[in-house]
Amino acid sequence: QDIMATNQRHADANRRHFREHGIFVVNLVSSPGSGKTSLLVRTVTALRGEMPLAVIEGDQQTELDAERIRAAGAPSWQINTGRACHLDAHMVGHALEHLPPLDGGILFIENVGNLVCPAGFDLGEAHKVVILSVTEGDDKPLKYPHMFHAADLMLVNKIDLLPHVSCDMTRILAGAKQVNPRIRAMPVSATTGDGLDAWLAWLRRGHGEAK
Amino acid sequence: QDIMATNQRHADANRRHFREHGIFVVNLVSSPGSGKTSLLVRTVTALRGEMPLAVIEGDQQTELDAERIRAAGAPSWQINTGRACHLDAHMVGHALEHLPPLDGGILFIENVGNLVCPAGFDLGEAHKVVILSVTEGDDKPLKYPHMFHAADLMLVNKIDLLPHVSCDMTRILAGAKQVNPRIRAMPVSATTGDGLDAWLAWLRRGHGEAK
Numbered sequence: 001q002d003i004m005a006t007n008q009r010h011a012d013a014n015r016r017h018f019r020e021h022g023i024f025v026v027n028l029v030s031s032p033g034s035g036k037t038s039l040l041v042r043t044v045t046a047l048r049g050e051m052p053l054a055v056i057e058g059d060q061q062t063e064l065d066a067e068r069i070r071a072a073g074a075p076s077w078q079i080n081t082g083r084a085c086h087l088d089a090h091m092v093g094h095a096l097e098h099l100p101p102l103d104g105g106i107l108f109i110e111n112v113g114n115l116v117c118p119a120g121f122d123l124g125e126a127h128k129v130v131i132l133s134v135t136e137g138d139d140k141p142l143k144y145p146h147m148f149h150a151a152d153l154m155l156v157n158k159i160d161l162l163p164h165v166s167c168d169m170t171r172i173l174a175g176a177k178q179v180n181p182r183i184r185a186m187p188v189s190a191t192t193g194d195g196l197d198a199w200l201a202w203l204r205r206g207h208g209e210a211k
Numbered sequence: 212q213d214i215m216a217t218n219q220r221h222a223d224a225n226r227r228h229f230r231e232h233g234i235f236v237v238n239l240v241s242s243p244g245s246g247k248t249s250l251l252v253r254t255v256t257a258l259r260g261e262m263p264l265a266v267i268e269g270d271q272q273t274e275l276d277a278e279r280i281r282a283a284g285a286p287s288w289q290i291n292t293g294r295a296c297h298l299d300a301h302m303v304g305h306a307l308e309h310l311p312p313l314d315g316g317i318l319f320i321e322n323v324g325n326l327v328c329p330a331g332f333d334l335g336e337a338h339k340v341v342i343l344s345v346t347e348g349d350d351k352p353l354k355y356p357h358m359f360h361a362a363d364l365m366l367v368n369k370i371d372l373l374p375h376v377s378c379d380m381t382r383i384l385a386g387a388k389q390v391n392p393r394i395r396a397m398p399v400s401a402t403t404g405d406g407l408d409a410w411l412a413w414l415r416r417g418h419g420e421a422k
């Protein structure tokens with residue numbers, strides 16, 4: 001598969017660049033509408049001023065997500081993928097040219113909403129973080145295993161809606177551990193702010209190690 | 212693109228088979244967890260006995276969805292796609308061999324949860340029906356336009372949760388109409404049963420025409 005080999009070459013080049021400049025890079029993946037942008041808006045608002053921040057956005061069309069990030073006070077570059085269902089390392093490499101220097105900072109990459117294809121594409125990130133909304137049901141780790149296997153951290157979002165949906169958190173955690181024993185899990189709500197402290201602590205730790 | 216030409220040949224063969232046997236075929240597409248299976252369970256329960264019914268299920272892994280359909284009283288065949296992010300016409304053709312004859316009936320195909328790739332693959336169906344959950348946000352038709360352009364009907368599901376989420380139905384409808392002026396829209400809830408009558412009437416009409 002030439003595509004994967006080419007992608008890996010670009011990903012390795014990205015990773016070298018990130019390492020040389022002490023940039024901590026996180027690739028956020030999920031189904032459409034799980035809350036990636038909402039969480040990023042909360043995150044950049046909380047971390048602004050602590051270290052350089054930027055967000056690369058990936059969507060089939062529109063600038064909507066990058067506009068939400070810029071309104072929260074962080075630079076953001078929007079990639080429109082057209083018919084493509086995932087970001088690749090080549091796109092990310094070029095997006096860097098449109099962002100300010102991030103030496104000693106954090107780069108977030110919000111991937112296209114898709115619980116399948118982005119699992120297979122290394123972008124040069126330190127970690128994939130998968131976001132699962134409780135509204136999607138508790139069987140997703142078992143039904144879409146490749147993504148949960150590829151992620152180091154799972155944020156279970158929209159926990160404020162738990163009283164209104166039939167979703168078993170224990171089943172989510174058991175399924176995720178079954179497909180990926182090393183995955184860590186954190187319950188959060190981008191709307192209420194619940195659980196964000198643990199997420200910010202995880203980011204600060206990764207950032208500290210990358211510098 | 213050889214893949215698309217091969218797929219189209221299989222889709223045309225499927226469509227000929229469906230037409231010769233008077234089978235009304237609907238391809239259900241959505242993000243993961245929008246409620247495809249929940250709606251199908253309600254649907255087969257309501258239509259059972261009126262005409263022959265069957266469901267082809269598509270997921271990366273597990274038999275979970277086909278088991279839910281069989282428990283509701285309709286035959287179902289589960290396709291596990293592995294790393295593939297969508298069903299194709301070749302898979303659907305083979306799945307038919309595992310189902311009872313459906314002459315004069317309705318075949319539902321529940322595609323892999325993915326708001327991107329299934330838009331490009333004809334399976335031989337009469338209609339693509341896209342399901343959008345109000346919990347995913349109201350910007351999806353604009354951000355994932357190809358799928359809403361490819362669908363003839365949009366079911367806006369989980370309307371029972373509207374009081375608990377920030378989602379503007381008018382924006383959903385305007386976005387869908389912008390990318391596809393001919394799309395029809397129906398608000399439904401698979402949990403409460405709201406709006407299902409209009410969906411069942413649409414199915415009965417299509418079934419009547421196909422026979």
Ligand SMILES: Nc1nc2c(ncn2[C@@H]2O[C@H](COP(=O)(O)OP(=O)(O)OP(=O)(O)O)[C@@H](O)[C@H]2O)c(=O)[nH]1
Pocket residue numbers: 030031032033034035036037038039065112113157158159160161188189190191192346347348349351354375376377378
């Ligand atoms: N109740 C509740 N709603 C949330 C939460 N997080 C996000 N939402 C809502 O979920 C919808 C989608 O949120 P987004 O942040 O746009 O999701 P996304 O993953 O970035 O979506 P895409 O980029 O299109 O894939 C919006 O209506 C948000 O208001 C949460 O914690 N609780």
Ligand SMILES: Nc1nc2c(ncn2[C@@H]2O[C@H](COP(=O)(O)OP(=O)(O)OP(=O)(O)O)[C@@H](O)[C@H]2O)c(=O)[nH]1
Pocket residue numbers: 135136137138140143164165166167241242243244245246247248249250276323324368369370371372399400401402403
């Ligand atoms: N509140 C509410 N929850 C719903 C509704 N429809 C489905 N759900 C819930 O949404 C979750 C996912 O439902 P499924 O029917 O499994 O969704 P799906 O689209 O088939 O999911 P995949 O096949 O994995 O892509 C489950 O927890 C359901 O209980 C609805 O109308 N209202």
Ligand SMILES: [Mg+2]
Pocket residue numbers: 036037038065110
């Ligand atoms: Mg987003």
Ligand SMILES: [Mg+2]
Pocket residue numbers: 247248249276321
């Ligand atoms: Mg399903």
Ligand SMILES: [Zn+2]
Pocket residue numbers: 085086116117296328
């Ligand atoms: Zn794909």
Ligand SMILES: [Zn+2]
Pocket residue numbers: 085295296297328329
């Ligand atoms: Zn695909």
